[in-house]
Amino acid sequence: MGAVLGYIATLGxxxxxxxxxxxxxxxxxxxxxxxxxxxxTFMAIAGYxxxxxxxxxxxxxxxxxxxxxxxxxxxxxxxxxxVAAGTxxxxxxxxxxxxxRSDYLAIVTxxxxxxxxxxxNNDNKIFDGAAGLVGxxxxxxxxxxxxxxxxxxxFLIICAVMMLLxxxxxxxxxxxxxxxxMRAIREDMDVAEAFGKDAFRxxxxxxxxxxxxxxxxxxxxxxxxxxxSPAGWSTxxxxxxxxxxxxxxxxxxxxxxxxxxxxxxxxxxATRFLPTIPGDxxxxxxxxxxxxxxxxxxxxxxxxxxxIPERKARFAELPTAAKRRPPxxxxxxxxxxxxxx
Amino acid sequence: xxxxxxxxxxxxxxxxxxxxxxxxxMLVVDGLxxxxxxxxxVDGCSFExxxxxxxxxxxxxxxxxxxxxxxxxxxxxxxxxxxxxxGSDLTGKRPHQIAEQGLVRTFQISREYASMTxxxxxxxxxxxxxxxxxxxxxFRPGRWRNEERQHLERSLEVLDxxxxxxxxxxxxxxxxxxxxxxxxxxRAVMAAPKMLLLDEPLAGINPALTARVADHIxxxxxxxxxxxxxxxxLEIVERICDHVVVMALGATLATGTxxxxxxxxxxxxxxxxxxxx
Amino acid sequence: xSLFLLSLGFxxxxxxxxxxxxxxxxxxxxxTNFVNFAYGAYLxxxxxxTYTLASLLHFPLWLSVVLGCILTGxxxxxxxxxxxxxxxxRRTSGFxxxxxxxxxxxxxxxxxxxxxxxxxxxxTSGSGSPITIGPFSFTADQLGIVALAxxxxxxxxxxxxxxxxxxxxxxxxxxxxxxxxxxxDTARVTLWTWFISGCLAGLGGVTLALNTVSFQAYTGNxxxxxIFAAVILGGIGKIYGAMLGALCIGLVVExxxxxxxxxYKLDVAFGVLVLVLLVRPQGIIPTLGKA
Numbered sequence: 021m022g023a024v025l026g027y028i029a030t031l032g033x034x035x036x037x038x039x040x041x042x043x044x045x046x047x048x049x050x051x052x053x054x055x056x057x058x059x060x061t062f063m064a065i066a067g068y069x070x071x072x073x074x075x076x077x078x079x080x081x082x083x084x085x086x087x088x089x090x091x092x093x094x095x096x097x098x099x100x101x102x103v104a105a106g107t108x109x110x111x112x113x114x115x116x117x118x119x120x121r122s123d124y125l126a127i128v129t130x131x132x133x134x135x136x137x138x139x140x141n142n143d144n145k146i147f148d149g150a151a152g153l154v155g156x157x158x159x160x161x162x163x164x165x166x167x168x169x170x171x172x173x174x175f176l177i178i179c180a181v182m183m184l185l186x187x188x189x190x191x192x193x194x195x196x197x198x199x200x201x202m203r204a205i206r207e208d209m210d211v212a213e214a215f216g217k218d219a220f221r222x223x224x225x226x227x228x229x230x231x232x233x234x235x236x237x238x239x240x241x242x243x244x245x246x247x248x249s250p251a252g253w254s255t256x257x258x259x260x261x262x263x264x265x266x267x268x269x270x271x272x273x274x275x276x277x278x279x280x281x282x283x284x285x286x287x288x289x290a291t292r293f294l295p296t297i298p299g300d301x302x303x304x305x306x307x308x309x310x311x312x313x314x315x316x317x318x319x320x321x322x323x324x325x326x327x328i329p330e331r332k333a334r335f336a337e338l339p340t341a342a343k344r345r346p347p348x349x350x351x352x353x354x355x356x357x358x359x360x361x
Numbered sequence: 362x363x364x365x366x367x368x369x370x371x372x373x374x375x376x377x378x379x380x381x382x383x384x385x386x387m388l389v390v391d392g393l394x395x396x397x398x399x400x401x402x403v404d405g406c407s408f409e410x411x412x413x414x415x416x417x418x419x420x421x422x423x424x425x426x427x428x429x430x431x432x433x434x435x436x437x438x439x440x441x442x443x444x445x446x447x448g449s450d451l452t453g454k455r456p457h458q459i460a461e462q463g464l465v466r467t468f469q470i471s472r473e474y475a476s477m478t479x480x481x482x483x484x485x486x487x488x489x490x491x492x493x494x495x496x497x498x499x500f501r502p503g504r505w506r507n508e509e510r511q512h513l514e515r516s517l518e519v520l521d522x523x524x525x526x527x528x529x530x531x532x533x534x535x536x537x538x539x540x541x542x543x544x545x546x547x548r549a550v551m552a553a554p555k556m557l558l559l560d561e562p563l564a565g566i567n568p569a570l571t572a573r574v575a576d577h578i579x580x581x582x583x584x585x586x587x588x589x590x591x592x593x594x595l596e597i598v599e600r601i602c603d604h605v606v607v608m609a610l611g612a613t614l615a616t617g618t619x620x621x622x623x624x625x626x627x628x629x630x631x632x633x634x635x636x637x638x
Numbered sequence: 639x640s641l642f643l644l645s646l647g648f649x650x651x652x653x654x655x656x657x658x659x660x661x662x663x664x665x666x667x668x669x670t671n672f673v674n675f676a677y678g679a680y681l682x683x684x685x686x687x688t689y690t691l692a693s694l695l696h697f698p699l700w701l702s703v704v705l706g707c708i709l710t711g712x713x714x715x716x717x718x719x720x721x722x723x724x725x726x727x728r729r730t731s732g733f734x735x736x737x738x739x740x741x742x743x744x745x746x747x748x749x750x751x752x753x754x755x756x757x758x759x760x761x762t763s764g765s766g767s768p769i770t771i772g773p774f775s776f777t778a779d780q781l782g783i784v785a786l787a788x789x790x791x792x793x794x795x796x797x798x799x800x801x802x803x804x805x806x807x808x809x810x811x812x813x814x815x816x817x818x819x820x821x822x823d824t825a826r827v828t829l830w831t832w833f834i835s836g837c838l839a840g841l842g843g844v845t846l847a848l849n850t851v852s853f854q855a856y857t858g859n860x861x862x863x864x865i866f867a868a869v870i871l872g873g874i875g876k877i878y879g880a881m882l883g884a885l886c887i888g889l890v891v892e893x894x895x896x897x898x899x900x901x902y903k904l905d906v907a908f909g910v911l912v913l914v915l916l917v918r919p920q921g922i923i924p925t926l927g928k929a
Binding site for chain 3: 131307
């Protein structure tokens with residue numbers, strides 16, 4: 021019984037973490053039209069930096085090397101990880117967002133991801149290379165206890181709070197003039213610039229915010245599994261997030277949630293129970309990835325807008341006569357659909 | 362129409378120099394040059410637009426009109442020359458900075474934000490919205506909600522004026538070609554510009570709508586907006602424009618009223634005969 | 639012999655590998671006008687198809703290479719017909735085509751892994767003692783790679799300048815709508831373009847595998863951004879630009895190995911890519927015209 025509940029809680033943790041990833045990518049891609057083909061890199065960088073902030077200094081003679089090792093409390097590590105992801109996003113944005121064609125932008129993100137992966141994987145002085153960080157202490161074990169089944173439930177609450185925070189930020193932006201300007205830039209950057217919008221600033225904002233959000237997910241991932249190595253963040257993982265957003269519906273945060281449930285939780289977990297093929301332990305994961313690649317192509321073919329399409333902006337009805345009405349009352353609200361915050 | 366031809370004809374404006382803002386010039390273009398590889402698209406274009414006027418930039422195809430518009434709007438960098446708008450030098454400024462100064466341009470082909478509603482297309486336009494600042498968005502919604510309400514009311518007003526009120530909640534991409542033209546203009550008005558730079562605002566629309574767009578332009582001029590339009594429809598140019606700049610081979614050939622230009626042999630030879638005036 | 643000259647020699651070989659792959663990518667971009675992010679997987683198919691023919695079916699290496707590349711070309715055509723062309727016909731924007739090919743990349747790489755496994759393989763070609771030419775020293779394989787690239791580049795040049803197909807490709811690259819109204823069978827030319835692009839990807843893959851000795855499913859994909867660097871350096875869609883870009887990147891990457899750890903030498907290509915995008919995003923020779 022405890023194990024089943026623990027399993028459900030684990031699913032919940034992954035669900036919320038993928039929600040956060042998808043919300044982050046949605047700000048970049050759904051709102052601002054930035055093709056970030058290396059989302060998972062920002063998850064990893066945040067995770068690594070949070071990890072080395074939480075861990076103590078590497079022990080002498082242990083053959084394990086990493087930078088920092090600050091022994092910091094988890095909330096500060098969270099901030100460090102998120103800032104690291106945002107900084108990396110900023111640096112990549114400096115090159116990628118300079119009015120380049122969207123294919124160049126995608127190439128820059130993809131190439132940057134390869135470079136970061138190569139450096140982290142090859143240089144064992146930064147985050148212990150291919151071995152990665154292990155044994156990173158989980159946060160608040162002194163309060164929540166060490167029993168993995170009950171701990172997961174407490175951790176689930178942390179994840180839920182984080183996810184709600186990200187949801188709040190993402191929705192606030194979507195419903196604001198800032199979000200509207202991001203979408204205008206997505207639709208036609210030249211026109212938006214001709215209307216006084218600083219496309220570079222706005223896109224950079226979307227890029228960095230998205231990266232920071234993905235970073236929150238990255239820190240949570242590391243905190244939960246307490247280990248992180250390059251094998252855990254290959255290009256395929258980026259694509260799971262993309263698939264979730266495309267399937268769920270880009271530019272719609274509810275779509276991001278639905279997509280991360282369908283793809284990251286339901287699909288991933290369903291394939292987990294397939295029997296391993298003897299002699300070829302990787303086959304299942306290959307088939308799983310093939311399906312995810314195929315799923316995206318199929319979705320773009322059959323329902324390009326996703327399960328839950330971008331909603332039409334609705335402004336509360338103002339009859340023509342109303343323009344003479346003195347401004348007052350909350351006559352006008354942005355969007356009529358369920359508003360959080 | 363007011364002040365038609367009162368400016369008189371000055372064939373080929375003398376280059377305007379001097380750093381002090383001149384009362385006469387809303388937009389001063391001085392010796393603009395732009396090459397593409399070996400091709401001189403714009404080669405010594407100079408003219409001056411007076412505030413509160415409607416001017417036209419005409420010339421045969423390939424005269425460099427659209428390149429000039431792109432240079433003024435900052436979409437292209439000029440190789441040489443100076444552009445002064447409302448007393449400040451625009452040379453080397455980026456497109457959004459130029460728009461922020463109150464000089465807004467439209468494009469030859471309608472380029473609406475297709476998957477946003479008509480109303481949203483207008484709501485994007487106002488400059489310096491405080492709701493575009495992240496900190497205001499996240500922590501001080503009160504600061505921009507009120508402003509947003511004003512923008513909304515103004516947008517609906519403008520939509521009403523342009524006859525697009527009924528279409529306000531439709532996706533802009535679903536509008537007809539003529540409606541998209543009106544939307545371009547409505548959207549530009551929402552930016553509260555000092556001057557509008559319209560690149561063929563009448564391209565590809567029917568005669569009835571042409572007259573309507575022309576009326577809108579005249580009405581907006583009464584409201585204080587200065588216009589420069591690139592236009593092929595000389596009939597409309599004659600009807601609404603106070604002042605015409607003729608370009609040929611990348612350079613200014615002549616300026617003046619249509620009546621003046623008809624008397625100008627160089628213009629007639631270079632353009633008007635071929636264009637069939 | 640100095641390390642520098644030795645690196646220069648390796649640089650020529652890398653440039654040859656790169657030229658084969660870059661020209662294939664650039665040619666396809668010129669004609670279809672979207673970037674194929676799955677291209678690295680095409681290189682992978684070239685390697686593994688050739689490997690299967692040579693090592694499992696015991697065909698001679700040259701025959702395996704020829705057949706392997708033709709099969710990769712056929713595969714590229716099939717993928718285009720089944721997956722990409724329907725999107726193109728629906729006028730899917732280039733923006734979404736990128737996501738489609740990104741999905742395709744994942745799909746194809748995992749097919750390679752599912753069929754051929756995740757481990758490293760290598761060609762067993764009897765590359766005996768190194769051959770010294772002037773100050774350079776090459777293995778027989780490397781000389782073969784360079785020769786192959788030269789032959790292929792001359793072939794591409796003749797194709798583009800002497801044949802109706804090549805001229806049609808150039809026309810489509812310059813102005814697709816004009817090409818269509820002037821009576822070019824654009825559908826047919828597109829398919830041939832995919833075939834040639836696939837063949838060149840196959841050749842690029844095999845030569846890459848021979849040059850790096852051991853290879854696995856992701857070897858071609860990891861090389862993808864180096865190919866992008868060469869293609870963008872030369873001006874995307876420009877064939878001769880891609881050749882020149884390949885030469886520059888190949889030399890820079892290998893010569894940098896004199897000072898840098900070999901693990902990072904491909905990162906130098908990224909450095910060049912960033913520099914090009916910051917300074918001259920249209921590529922080094924924009925005036926040469928597309929294709």
